[in-house]
Amino acid sequence: EPEVTQTPSHQVTQMGQEVILRCVPISNHLYFYWYRQILGQKVEFLVSFYNNEISEKSEIFDDQFSVERPDGSNFTLKIRSTKLEDSAMYFCASSAEAVGGELFFGEGSRLTVL
């Protein structure tokens, strides 16, 4: 069964460092998302991406964050200068439809900022 894969599964970084989280969405999906979940809290929307551009982003997705689909298969989330409060599980998701579509989530990348 097709699945969304994410790497790394866990990354530890120092505050102020740049981090890139990678995702390979399901191949025939057109809509891509990043969500995050701080430990013990709810899943929060960060950004949606379609047709090589951001469709929507939340207040969390400030100038320190960026997304890219560099090669037609990978979908990356970059955090330019990490802060302690960026520590969370980051989930990538993809869907075949924009509205009314099931989201398929990856297993997540746990980011720990020290």
Add this chain to the structure above:
Amino acid sequence: SQQGEEDPQALSIQEGENATMNCSYKTSINNLQWYRQNSGRGLVHLILIRSNEREKHSGRLRVTLDTSKKSSSLLITASRAADTASYFCATEYSGAGSYQLTFGKGTKLSVIP
């Protein structure tokens, strides 16, 4: 905010019993989805119910939607220990151009063997 809120926050039942989780939201929606998350894992889609539907079944899952009360419930019948997980409702807002799902805080279900 159209955020869904689940209730209860935590639920502990014996294997074989039914588990009911509720979700309330604030604004008009296109659809409401339920997801499951095992501890430390990704979210798995369980069921989607559209705003013009009132009830939907999938195996041991039954979801209802009451748009007049802006609420939904997820019923898991004949629960199993393997159903132990957190369950989240997620709403898709009916505003134009919105592609995000908004998740609630989740109900942590423990099924005791």
